[in-house]
Structure formats: structure tokens, C-alpha cells
Amino acid sequence: MHVQSIDPQDTTVTAAALNPNPAAPAARPPDPLLSAPLLPTLLRFALPNMLAMVATALAAIAETAYVGSFGVASLAGMALVFPLVMLQNMLSAGAMGGGVSSAVSRAFGAGDPARASALAVHAMWIGVAAGSVYMVLMLVFGPALFAALGGQGEALSQAVAYANVAFLGSVFIWLVNTFSSVIRGSGNMKVPSATLLIVAVAQVLIGGALGLGWGPLPRLGMAGVAAGQVVANFLGAAFLLSYLASGRAKVQLRVRSTPLQWPLARDILRVGAVACLSPLQTVLTILILTRLVAHFGTNALAGYGIGTRLEFLLVPIAFAIGVASVPLVGMAIGAGKVARARRAAWTAALLATGLLGVLGLVLAVAPQLWTQHFTTDPEVLAAAALYFHWAGPCYGLFGLGLSLYFSSLGAGKAFGPVMAGTVRLVLVAVGGAALAWAQTPPWTIYALVAFAMAAYGLSTVLAVRMTSWGVER
Template identity: 40%
Template sequence: MIVPGTVICGGAVLLIPLSPALIFGFGPFPHLGVAGGAWALIAYYAAGALLLGWYCASGRNAATLQRGRIQWAPMRRILTVGGLACLNPILTNSLIALVSAIISAHAGTAALAGYATAARLEYLLMPLCFGLGAPMVALVGANIGAGHLERSRRIGMVGGAMAAALSELVGVTAAIWPHAWLSLFGTDEQMLHTGSTYLRIVGPFYGFMGLGFSLYFAAQGAGRLKWPLIGGALRLALYIGVGSIALALTGSLTLFFSIGAAAMFVYGVTVFWSVASGSWFDR
């Protein structure tokens, strides 16, 4: 992980000054406006992909890139897990998009800005959970392949607990001091009020999101994605289905966000139960 970590962090150090340089046109850089941020991000990913591709092709990495025939068997095995795994980000982003549409229609753009700014904190938690979850894919898969089923379950439980603890720390901190995050992006009274309401209600449940999201990676290693996807679908159905009905009947964003917190709890508990109960090992 040293080389990819260095490439990612080193690229980020360059991306941070490159973005405003292309947006505002500093020195030799052209003034591109908002599109400059997009071009900076493209340059960051392109350079990172080239460097990591060269590293793998050079033979320095344990997993090297080599010419070979296209074979359906390994592709099928990858798609069996990867195809289902692609549904998880669809569920997550659909949830954010639909909640944004509901809040915008009900309370206007200022309230939407408050929710979107607060919910952005959840997106920042995902890389944290990804950092703990990605190793679990390999560790869980290797131990299941070696027949160490109980060890694979313990790896998932420990990794999930670590992600839950870190996510909960962020969520509780945001719930206690919501303006510390929200005021970085604006001072509109309605934006701060809606964002603070959201973080105070949902923030204490961030641990369940971190738990479910990290165990989703462990489930990939086990090749058992049914329950993580069911958990994601339940969260979407509760938040959008039950939540939108409650909002239409009461007009209360507080109740709407409370249902969202309950949906996050259901998601985390569902995925946790699937691992703790040993459903991975059912054939």
C-alpha cells in the first residue's frame, strides 16, 4: 500500500493548488471557471492511473500486468461478485438524489443546501470505511478459501467494529458542533438550521452506516452480497417510502430525518446480523 498511498496523497497535494489555478487562471494557467476543477480532477486521475499502471507493468508489484488470453472463467467469477457489488453505489447515490429532490420540493433550495452540506460528511466517511474494508476483501476471501471460516468471520467483526467506532466519533462530534462543519460552506440561516437539524438527528447513527458499509466489503470477500444489498434496499425503502409519506402528512423535516436515522440503523444491523449469524457459510 505504500506506493499507491504515495501516489494518491502526492496527487492530492498537487490537485489542491491546481484546481483554483485552473478555475481562476493563476500565472500560466488559463481561466476555465468551474470547468477548471473538473479538468484538474481528470489530470489527477490520469496521472495516478499512468503511474500505478507503470508500477504494476514494471514487475515491482507482486501482482504484475502480463499479456494473456481472455478467459471467460475468471471473468465470470469476477462478475458474479462484482456485478452485484455495483448495485450498492446505485442504492447509495439513489438515496441521496431522491432525498435531495424531496427536501427541495418541500422546503426550497436553502434547506436543500443545508441537507446536502450535512450529508456530504457521509461521503467523507466512505473513504475511511473503504480503507478498512478493502483489506477485509482479501483477508476474508483468503481465510474462507483456506477453510478458516471462524477466523474470516472474526476479521469481519473486528474490521466492522473499527469502522463503526471511527464513524460514530465523527457523527457524534458533528451532532454536538454542527456549525463547525456547516459554516465552512455558508452562513445562510435556513441552510444552517436544516443542516444542524439533520446532523443532530442522524449524526449519532453514523456508526451504523460505517458498520454496514465496511462489512459490505467483507461480504465481497466471502462472495455473499445478498444481505448487504437487502440492507441497502431496506434503507432506501424506509427513508424514501415511509419518510416521504410522513413528510407529506406532517410537513416535519425533523420526523423525515428521524426516519432516515432509523433506516440507517436498520441497514447497519441487517448487515451486521448477516455476518454475526454466520450466513456467509450457508451453501
């Protein structure tokens, strides 16, 4: 057998001799996340995400409190537009963002950081395109949609005033969440979480200053509150762009030197595009219920808006835990460690179920802990309390389904959890139509909400158990 000798002084042949197959990348050490203990790592990843989500929740509370000071009509208007604001966040951070994190983490798991960096550039352009489309759709069709949901009079005017400013910043929101997803896919939770925390604080301060007219600033009302969100996300997107382009991140954003390639975009879209059906289903479910509740009047609609605002915040809380599992699941799948990927998914699901379950039970017993921050109107408070009495006990199962949804994105297997969301949507649509036809009281609608949440969580468990995540290598 012939053995090639290597002259240590001849640097021109050393690399080729050490890697006899130039087409194959040189062997790289496995990522530490492929062997790290699962529960401690999940907790370590989830904590910064949780802090960022708490800040986001506080920003939502502050924003709704600002709106509440404008009157019941403004609260009702916010109830009309808020589902579409949150839809944008769920699409960009949870769905398409999950597809981005999944693709990046699988590339690292397979030992290919160059592919991960190329995926980051493709993710950025997907975010720009999606944000632009969302902005145009909402500015053109938003008023008609709010009216179709039952908005009328002053409530509709307030919804339009907020939406016309908020959706001007759609591209910034998509970029903040896209860049955050890229960084999370590499296993770094601290930078995106710290950025989102600062964005939330900036949103509270700027929105309050412009909406309420602090100091010498004019009182811009709903438009000013919405402007806080736009400015804060612009600043967050600019910072994350500079961070990824600076060379400090594990992923390198090289926009000019990375040609666009369909296979890389497809790697993101095959997970992210399917996953986008889930938040669409969630928001469509809420819109159907909003239309049903609007039949009972403005006070009932305002109370339901307070309740559903928390439900939308459950998504980020479950996101904080579920997204912590994405790099663990994705890297394990990329390395062929399917059993480890599943253990990470179920561990995260148990954490989310416990946290949201406790939160739901507390609010079912004491809804005023949440509702008193938004209004003192007794009829509005009663409507919100009725919602929490029924929906609260099922929050745990809702969190179970959401966490497994995010973990499935990490595995590149979004279809099953999306179908579970379809089960929830069908139950609400068919059941809601039947209740509306029978002219039943409001509590029956909230009971339907609870039943649909439980069905979603259990259906997601079944879907994940039945879906193959690949073959152990």
C-alpha cells in the first residue's frame, strides 16, 4: 500500500493531504449541545426567553392600559385589531422563525456552519418579503376585515387608527424575529432575548409618550401607542443586523457574498410555510369567536378582548420553552440522534404544561389579577371573568400542544401539529355556528373555547407520537 509522505514545510499540499476528498468538508468536532444534559440545558435556554416574554407581556399590559384610558370604544377597537397584530408575531417568530431556527440548527448538527450562515441570508430576504406583503394586505384590507368582525362606529375608527400606524412597521417586526430565530438556531438565547427585552421596554416608553402625550409631546391616542411598536422594532432590527454582520455571532451574515439558492430557501420554507398554517388557524379561531361574542354587545366584546389578549400571550410563554428545545431537537436530528431529539421535545412539553396549567388555574379562581389592569367597568370585568372561569383550566393542555408544535419545527416535522390546530378550528367553527343558531348565552361560547383547547393539546400529542422523526444513526 502506498502512503503519501507529507513535507511539513510544504504548506501547499498539507491541507489536501489531510483531507483527501476536497469536495467533502473537513471533520469538525460535534456541537456541545449534542451531549449536554437536556433538562438543565432547556432551563438555561428557557430562562432568558422567559424574561424576554415577560417583558413582552408587560409591554402588552401597558399598551392595553394606555388604550383603556381612552375609553371602552378604544378597548373594543383593540380587541378587533389585536388578533392581526399577534398573527404577525406568531408568523414571524413562531412559524417562519421556527423554520429558520430548525434549518440553522440542523446545519450545525450536521457539522456545516457555512450552510448555516448561508441560510441566515436567505432567512433575511424571506423576512423582508413576508413583512412587505403583510404590511400591504393589512393597510388595504384591514378596515374591511375589522368591520366584518363586527366593528362599527367609534370602535371601528379606533381600530383603524391603531392599525394604520402599527402595520407600517411590519418589515421591522419580521426582521427582528427572523434575526432572533437565526441566532437561536445556533444555540444562543441570550442575545435575542436581551434584544427583545429592550425592544419591549422601548415600546412601553415610546408608545406611552406618544399615545398619552407625556411632557411637551402631543397626545396622539391610538396612533401614538402603535408608533411605539414601530420605532422599537426598527431599533431592534438594526441592532441584530449589525450583530450578525459584525462577526461576533456563531452565524455570519454575509449578504453581498452569498448568492441566493432555491435549495437553501426551500429548506426554510418547507418547514416555515407549513408551520404558518398554525398561527393562521389560531387567529381564525379567535376571529370566529370574536364575531360570536360581538353579538352580545360592546361590553362583552371588550371583556373578551381582555381575555384573549392573555391567550395570545400564552403563545409567547409556551414559545419561550418550546423554542428552547428547537436547537436541541434540530441539532440532534442533524446528527442522527432521533431518540435524544424526542426526549428534548417531551421534556419541554412537560415544562410548558406545568407552567401554563398553574397560570390558568390561578386566573380561573382570581381573574381580577389580570382584568383589573385594563378597566373598572363592572360589565366588562364580568365578561372577562366568565371567559377565564371556563378557559383557564385548559391552558395547560393548550401549552402542551404549543410546546410540541415548536419542537416539531426543530425536527422539520410540522404537519402533525398543524393538523391538530385544524381540529381546534373545526370544533370552534362548527360548534360556534351551532351555538349562534341556538342563540345560547355567552358562557356556552367560553365552554367551547375550553373544549377546543383540550382537543388541540391531546391531538398534538397523538400526532407527535405517530410521526416518524427519522432513523437513529
